[in-house]
Amino acid sequence: MKNEETVLSEREKILARVREALSVPAHVPGAHGLAPLAASAQSSAAGVRQWLPKVGNSFAEQLGLFQKNATELKTDFQLFDSAEEMRQALVRLRDAEGWKRVACHSGDLTNAICPPLNLPMLRTDKAYDVHEMEACDAGISECDALVAQTGSVLVTSRSAGGRALSVLPPHHVVIARREQLVADLPAAFALVKTKYAPDFPSMISFITGPSRTGDIERILVLGAHGPKRLTILVF
Amino acid sequence: MSTFATGFLKQARVMTADLRHRKIIRTALTNYEIVRDKRKGAFQSWESARSAAAETKWEAVNHLDKYLVEFVSKLEARGTKLHWASTGAQASEIILEIVREKNARSVIKSKSMTSEEVHLNDALEKAGLEVVESDLGEFIMQLRDEPPYHIVFPSMHLTRGEIKELFERELGDAPSDSPEELTMVARRALRKKYLTADIGFTGANFAIAETGMISITENEGNARLTAALPKTMVSLLGIEKVLPRLEDLALFLPMLATAGTGQALTCYNTMYGGPRQPGECDGPEEFHVILLDNRRTELLADAEQRDALHCIRCGACLNACPIFRNIGGHTYATTYSGPIGSVITPHLRGLQDWKHLSAASSLCGGCTEVCPVKIDLHHHLLHNRRNAAKEKPALIERSLYLIFGFVANRPALWSLGKKLGRLSQPLHNLVKGSALDPARSWTQTRDLPPLAQESFKDWWKKRNR
Numbered sequence: 001m002k003n004e005e006t007v008l009s010e011r012e013k014i015l016a017r018v019r020e021a022l023s024v025p026a027h028v029p030g031a032h033g034l035a036p037l038a039a040s041a042q043s044s045a046a047g048v049r050q051w052l053p054k055v056g057n058s059f060a061e062q063l064g065l066f067q068k069n070a071t072e073l074k075t076d077f078q079l080f081d082s083a084e085e086m087r088q089a090l091v092r093l094r095d096a097e098g099w100k101r102v103a104c105h106s107g108d109l110t111n112a113i114c115p116p117l118n119l120p121m122l123r124t125d126k127a128y129d130v131h132e133m134e135a136c137d138a139g140i141s142e143c144d145a146l147v148a149q150t151g152s153v154l155v156t157s158r159s160a161g162g163r164a165l166s167v168l169p170p171h172h173v174v175i176a177r178r179e180q181l182v183a184d185l186p187a188a189f190a191l192v193k194t195k196y197a198p199d200f201p202s203m204i205s206f207i208t209g210p211s212r213t214g215d216i217e218r219i220l221v222l223g224a225h226g227p228k229r230l231t232i233l234v235f
Numbered sequence: 236m237s238t239f240a241t242g243f244l245k246q247a248r249v250m251t252a253d254l255r256h257r258k259i260i261r262t263a264l265t266n267y268e269i270v271r272d273k274r275k276g277a278f279q280s281w282e283s284a285r286s287a288a289a290e291t292k293w294e295a296v297n298h299l300d301k302y303l304v305e306f307v308s309k310l311e312a313r314g315t316k317l318h319w320a321s322t323g324a325q326a327s328e329i330i331l332e333i334v335r336e337k338n339a340r341s342v343i344k345s346k347s348m349t350s351e352e353v354h355l356n357d358a359l360e361k362a363g364l365e366v367v368e369s370d371l372g373e374f375i376m377q378l379r380d381e382p383p384y385h386i387v388f389p390s391m392h393l394t395r396g397e398i399k400e401l402f403e404r405e406l407g408d409a410p411s412d413s414p415e416e417l418t419m420v421a422r423r424a425l426r427k428k429y430l431t432a433d434i435g436f437t438g439a440n441f442a443i444a445e446t447g448m449i450s451i452t453e454n455e456g457n458a459r460l461t462a463a464l465p466k467t468m469v470s471l472l473g474i475e476k477v478l479p480r481l482e483d484l485a486l487f488l489p490m491l492a493t494a495g496t497g498q499a500l501t502c503y504n505t506m507y508g509g510p511r512q513p514g515e516c517d518g519p520e521e522f523h524v525i526l527l528d529n530r531r532t533e534l535l536a537d538a539e540q541r542d543a544l545h546c547i548r549c550g551a552c553l554n555a556c557p558i559f560r561n562i563g564g565h566t567y568a569t570t571y572s573g574p575i576g577s578v579i580t581p582h583l584r585g586l587q588d589w590k591h592l593s594a595a596s597s598l599c600g601g602c603t604e605v606c607p608v609k610i611d612l613h614h615h616l617l618h619n620r621r622n623a624a625k626e627k628p629a630l631i632e633r634s635l636y637l638i639f640g641f642v643a644n645r646p647a648l649w650s651l652g653k654k655l656g657r658l659s660q661p662l663h664n665l666v667k668g669s670a671l672d673p674a675r676s677w678t679q680t681r682d683l684p685p686l687a688q689e690s691f692k693d694w695w696k697k698r699n700r
């Protein structure tokens with residue numbers, strides 16, 4: 001490593017150049033004789049909400065929107081009336097895909113839903129072997145929120161079993177409750193702040209559909225590096 | 236003319252005549268335009284969102300010192316090691332020192348244009364490391380030993396057939412030319428690399444000052460894996476990436492996705508605020524963030540063009556640019572191509588060497604119109620032309636204007652010129668486009684409009700009689 005002094009001096013040099021450069025003010029946005037923009041409409045949550053794609057006010061509308069987005073994204077979204085139904089659905093998934101081993105973390109929901117799977121389980125509650133996780137058929141996790149506006153799942157390293165569980169196995173299964181649905185992105189960021197600030201998890205991720213790429217002739221292919229399938233089970 | 240300009244002109248001539256290339260790009264971009272317009276239409280007000288994004292970036296860039304200090308101190312407080320690099324060489328050296336300290340042999344990389352800018356792969360490979368690009372497009376380009384063609388779609392100029400051949404040759408694995416199967420080839424090849432790499436390297440799309448996090452936007456999950464599995468994570472970002480607050484992302488993430496790829500949100504948008512924290516089960520033990528200047532402060536010092544630092548590298552201006560679409564990304568021979576590349580490269584690599592790029596424009600303004608942060612791109616091209624001419628006037632150009640001014644100020648001389656022009660224009664056809672033609676660079680591919688037989692002035696005189 002570089003010694004403390006040079007690190008400091010490079011930092012100071014760059015900051016000094018920045019300050020020197022900024023001593024000449026730049027015109028504010030809205031150039032060429034157009035009226036300047038409304039005084040700092042900067043992205044306040046209220047402002048952003050008026051411009052982003054519309055989300056309905058009622059819970060039913062938001063749930064409907066999430067469902068519609070999930071379909072477009074090729075996420076498998078399933079809604080249940082009870083935890084028991086959800087348990088059965090998970091068992092059906094196991095049988096349909098022939099799961100031999102799954103990765104999972106401990107949480108109120110996962111503990112309540114996963115036992116009937118009756119499979120060997122890799123737990124990510126403490127350090128684990130990544131090679132073992134790579135060999136798992138699915139990763140099952142909880143989440144922090146579902147975002148109606150975009151059909152996204154919000155996970156963090158603390159709520160969803162670490163960084164790898166939701167991307168390394170070929171199938172990511174999210175277990176959530178209806179109440180976890182939030183309307184839009186501003187609401188999701190507000191939730192992150194109230195839930196965690198100032199001690200944020202080291203990773204916060206919005207997952208919007210299964211992994212995908214369009215790098216070959218811009219044709220959509222699912223499962224580029226992350227999961228080929230994303231299933232969201234909600235009750 | 237600089238050697239860069241000569242090379243550019245030569246290559247541009249070849250590429251514009253390459254109809255196959257043009258067709259590939261047009262097909263890819265037409266699909267992009269359709270989905271992008273649909274996504275834009277879903278915004279309640281895309282235009283207001285653009286204005287707000289421009290203001291937020293203005294705030295960040297015009298108080299860069301304050302936000303950088305905030306960003307850095309928040310990150311450091313949670314165990315991240317911060318480094319500052321004035322030049323690309325320094326950035327590479329910092330990464331090499333980390334490599335040496337960790338005794339690392341292999342690096343897995345997720346997509347980062349900033350690392351292209353500092354030629355990181357060369358530096359790492361020279362030091363004997365195995366470097367693997369994990370983004371599919373970048374992986375393809377690395378196998379071809381070529382730089383990315385486009386800042387967002389690195390391999391958009393290749394057909395599936397070409398990629399199949401490439402995989403066959405380099406990996407010995409290409410069951411068919413279906414994009415699906417080819418993607419799975421790359422998936423298989425790279426899986427092992429994530430598990431064994433010593434260092435995970437990433438770029439960043441945004442740096443959040445308020446909470447001390449970097450934000451990475453991607454579709455494939457390769458950056459997620461790169462940031463999850465190796466023991467050491469290193470991220471390189473330009474100092475201009477800063478956003479003031481966490482909730483600014485609620486605006487910037489969907490705008491980047493919409494303008495960049497025509498998605499409502501890309502598949503993974505992830506914020507990293509440190510190495511593995513107490514109580515977490517995985518993630519890197521060490522997290523290094525390198526802040527790169529590399530002459531960004533020089534662009535910052537140009538108040539007129541400072542807003543070029545607002546760029547979020549969405550690629551929309553490249554996609555809109557008729558020049559880019561005809562000459563292709565590689566012709567620019569720069570890290571950043573298209574309109575934004577033509578604007579910033581003269582600042583980053585020398586005005587006189589790269590001023591020819593400001594002429595590679597139809598000044599149609601298509602780039603400015605699509606830019607999600609409202610950078611005044613086509614006017615900046617004009618600013619660059621003006622600055623280049625002011626700094627080093629071209630002798631021929633200047634004498635021509637002197638002669639023009641002299642003649643134009645003398646009505647008698649002017650009308651004599653007109654008469655001579657009218658008489659001699661038919662003779663021009665004899666030499667048109669040949670080496671003897673003074674207007675050759677124009678007339679080679681175009682006609683000069685015929686001079687009117689009667690000037691407006693003469694006509695006016697007659698009419699008033």
Ligand code: SF4
Nearest residue numbers: 546547549550552606
């Ligand atoms: S200049 Fe604007 S349109 Fe071009 S890449 Fe940057 S943000 Fe996108």
